[in-house]
Amino acid sequence: MAYSIAYGSETRFEREEVIEELKSILGSRVSVLETDRLLAGKDWWPITGSWMVKGKMPSLPDAVVWPESTEEISQILKIASSCRVPVIPYGEGSGVLGGVVAVQGGIVIDMKRMNHLLGIDEISHLATVETGINGEVLERELNTRGYTLRHVPQSVRCSTVGGWVSCRAAGQFSTKYGKIEDMLLGLEAVLPDGSVYKNTIAPRTATGPRLDQLFLGAEGTFGVVTKAVLRIWPIPEAQRFNSFAFPSLESGLAAIRDILQQNIKPAVVRLYDAPETGHHFPDMPELSGKLMLVLVMEGIQEMVEVENRVCERVCQKWGAESCGKAPVEHWFKSRFNVSLSSPLIQNGAIVDTIEVSSTWTNIAAVYEATTTALKEIPGTVLVGGHFSHAYTDGACLYLTVVGVPQKDAEEYYRLIWDKAMLATREAGGSISHHHGVGLNRGRFMENEHGQAGMKVLQEIKRALDPDNIMNPGKLGLGREA
């Protein structure tokens, strides 16, 4: 009983020829082994986890390569361009939307060998890295030198800088330190024709649109991002945990808005809705029906004290009870625990997370609309959400949905996404805050961007990648999933 393949890869190029050419550049760092090809086309798109248990794999690329330099990548892309071979840049596969699935086969460029911290500018507080570096490895290297990047997505231990840039990632500490686009000062990218783009490293420029930002969130459809220059910080001298329980969603959201709009920036601001509060803090039954706000303040001692005082004042104003640091410590310890999904998936359940964003004006409505829509789908057993990132003007809503499909799992899965995305759009939100598009969200892209917007995106793609070799089928560009 062999495994089956979703999407089926249709090789439309002279496979042997291309592989020989690749070997002439990379030697043994080219593989056509089934083992390598099976894993390189996979990320953490939950539905593919369900497939794997049942013996279905998303798709297999024709080859996997492990370049060690920008120059090698440039040569690979030249070969790919001339032979019209699809190319998929690959980090560590923690994406959750099928962004690396080789829907048309091709070459997966595994970036893991380009994993060096190339240098730290201690005067400007910048780190230059190769994009294949693992997030935790980078953070550890910075820490030993007294610095921190403070980009802490839950996937920090299993994702790369290249993945963060390509998916417009956001981390847990982002309210203070910003998202990846706030950290990125510049990059190097290899374009499909093999040419290498680099922007001038400066804090800000007014030289036309920022071209480096074209690659932010491009999900590998425009080129391969090979290097990144990131803002780094000295390890904060003080850190303070605090938490508050709110009686209602409205009061909780109002408090966060109030804090942010006073320009107070705790590093972590997370408000859990009532179901998630119950789920994440099972040892605190007194919280039943309430909403937990978790705050982490960081930086110089004086600043931390001030931020903490303001937060306490604001939360009291909005009727919250102070819960102290214990719940935050619990969150801090368990924040990388991912043991929930695997057993559920093995038992046939569908589990996914959906993150959307909206303004303060609309965010409560988005919450209402999406949670209601998801709950209405037959088979849904759990819907919870938390507001994981806050801004002066809005927030990110992070939904978790668990369902036991009553009929077809695929259909149930498609339904939860259709309903959630539609509800979000109708309530005035954006379909993604930080996970990106991949394969799974492609069909909602026109709704998000409008026809004109999609045309702009398609024209840019055509200009940069006329033969559509770069990660085809993603970002709603091309074939739909």
Add this chain to the structure above:
Amino acid sequence: MSEQPLVDIANCAICPGVCRFDCSAGSVLKKETASPSGKMKLALMLGKGYLDESKELYDVFYQCLGCRSCQTWCSFKDMAVPDLLNEYKIRAVDSGLAPQPVYKMQKDLERWQTLFPKEQMTVFAAEKLDNPDVLLFAGCAYRSMKPAAINAALELLKSAGVKVAILEDETCCGFPASCWGLRDTNLKLAEMTRDKIKQSGANTVVTLCPECLDSFTRRYHDAGIDMDMEVIHLVQFVERLVEEKKLAFDGLDLKTCYHDPCTLGRKAGIFKEPRHLLGMALEKEIMEAVYNREKAHCCGAGQLFEYIQPEAARALAQRRVKELEKGGAEAIVTACAFCEDMLGRVTGLPVYDVAEILWASSTSGPGRDWLLQKKMDSALARDELLKSCNIKTSVTDGIITLRGQAEDWDQVVKAGHLAGSLPGVYSVVNRLSVPGLEPVKLEKTPAENSEVMHPAADVVIIGAGVVGCGIARELSRYDLKIVLIEKEADFCCGTSTANNGMIHPGIFVEPGTLKARLNIRGVELYPALAQELDFPFDQCGLLGVVDEPKEMFLLDLIKAAADYNGVPGVEVMKTAEGVLAHEPNLPKQPIGGFFAPTCAITSPYKVTIAYAENAVQNGVDIHLNTTVTGMEIKNGQLVEVITDHGRFPTRYTINAAGLYADEVADMTGQPEFTIHPRKGELLLLDRKMNKHFSSCAAEVTTKIDPNTKGGGIMLTVDGNIEMGPTAEEVPDKDNLSCSVTGLERIKDKFGGFLPVLKRDDIIAYFAGLRAATYTEDFHIRPSRFVKGLINVAGIQSPGLAAAPAIAEYVLGLLREEGLELNPRPDFNPIRKEKTHFKDLNNAGRQALIESDRRYGNVVCRCELVTEGDIVEALHREVPVTTLDGVKRRTRAGMGRCQGGFCTPKVAAIMAREMGVGVEEITKDGTGSWLFVPRNGREAI
């Protein structure tokens, strides 16, 4: 395959892989297939039947070091990828598709029944004990790669009174078979080993190897083999012995970093015990790598990964070593022979097993000597110059002895210094030889009257340099019979005569040394001593000059060192004006400097002669031209000093033999230290250059030239300026040669102070030898090997400055050794310098000539020395018999013409006064005749 492992495998396969960043295999192989969840995805598909068996698939399952880093980060409880892979490796082996090394291992294990060939395994004489308390099971890795640790563990346990048995030879516990899927081989080895252990009769097995521990405690259980006895790791057992107060530790001086072996740490959970024990066994707190305990990185040796991926294993070892070395540890300590072997191959640091450290430090262990030996061996192995030499080190009670061959003298000295610089070293005996080089040693003239028995002395002092004479004079205060023996024809013929006469203030001497302490004390004693003994002494001060802004920071360091050493009155100037106020004629504009007012100058030979003359005044018996040839030792007590002029019975002996002090100390039969001569060359300038300086001057700089040691512009009490000295290691104790290189070196380094200096302003160029030991500190200690002997050796700079303090210190040692010091009522501390014609005013000179007309005959015109002065010197209480002796006392021949004019005249006067022919007159004793008789020397 049962369902549960597949559930676990699926849990891992579906997880995004939050452990992957720390996976040892993944982080070096950098492939998706090597990541923990990658391996598990493939295992799941194989387990579920979605994938066919293949070689490429099974290769993946062997890309695991069993380090269990994944377990540390796992969201699931008690899950580790290596455990989940076991079943798949068995399938791999059974299918015939496992990697090739696996089948080779299978063959080897079944053939040898050990992991390594039999000839590599250390065999122990099995101790036949009826009822052993424990059986020490060493394991293949220890037997093959670290037998020293097995011995250490055995000694350690025995010293605690444990009846410990060890098998003559052991079989493999099965670990390699078990972790590589060799199920049947594992079972065979396990049963065999279990039976062997059972036969020993012990109820407890103590393991050294974490893998054996894991086999006996877990793997056997999993394979259904029952050990039915207590199995415990050495550190756990030792911990128990310590609790029961059966073991205690002295504390070794070693800065170590502890590496957690994966199997001992993450698998067996033993983190605390090794740290606790090492904490007791080492004086310094053990250092921790940035990633340690549950987060420790694997050394690369895990699950014999090297056999499968040698380069990746080495890369892991290099990464780990970097982490372990980072904090400046002197050694790595761990508790697994596989780790020790792997780390040892990529680090320059020594890698110890915890058993070695515990035994060495235990109260009955070899302690510091072991550590010194190890430190020396590793220092030699790391030294670029020496690593190719075959140098054998042995250590006894802190004395490091070096034997073997070096290629040249530099290597000999380098090795000696390496040994001497190790913390905790007592002294260095350097017996390294260089082919074709036979260093000049003490010339033992044939004993003419060696059987003459001299009257018994309380103290015999060997060597009449400033140290010996100083000790003699200080001892002459007491009611003692003192004999001073000197092989030369005069006092002050060796190191004491050829030096720059500086009384160092004590700024540059290394804080905390005996040198520093006695230097400072000597400076305190000198002014009063100069008064009593009437020798010239001038506290002219020392000016240090900084020329470059980047060197200014040195001034603060100098001030700090001065304060630490207790040097009074040091003034730091951070402006040019401050410096120029002291020395307005500096040729170059300084930017800062310091002034040490207690720096003084004296005449080294005048101090020595004054000491000697005052000693003689107070009854010290002096024997010149007398060479020590041996010692009579009875019951460990030095009872007679044997010389070429008879035997001197004595209660105490002071070895102040300078350059030859090591050879005298060797006469006890047990060498205690080695002297290595370090030559210093000095330039003596015409007196007219004197106008340029009012104090001694030195450049303050970070530019250290190893061939000039300190030094600078030195004033002398006679009005000449000296420049230098150089510092050059030489093999021969009579090498007083001067070289052009040395001269140029001095001019280069110090000439900046005197740009006006011309070649013909240099009136003499001479050399002296420092009598240094390899520890480069004074070695003033009672002999380790005989009672009654005190070695006063290694007296190099600032020996002259320290001399009065050395005498004081030696008296203290003698008192501690039981010599009663009863003051003599008739001791006369005052010695007057004889009248010198030159020093008088005209009226005085007139009067002197009138009293003795020989004072009217000027013999040395440069220094204004008269026949009267010379005759006086020749008839002192200790008569002068050599031209140099006359020179040292009268300065005849020390002037600009350097004796060109006066030498024949002085010789003639000497011949007349001594009643011998002029051909008998020597420069400095036998053999150094000044004239050759008409018919040749044999004719006499």
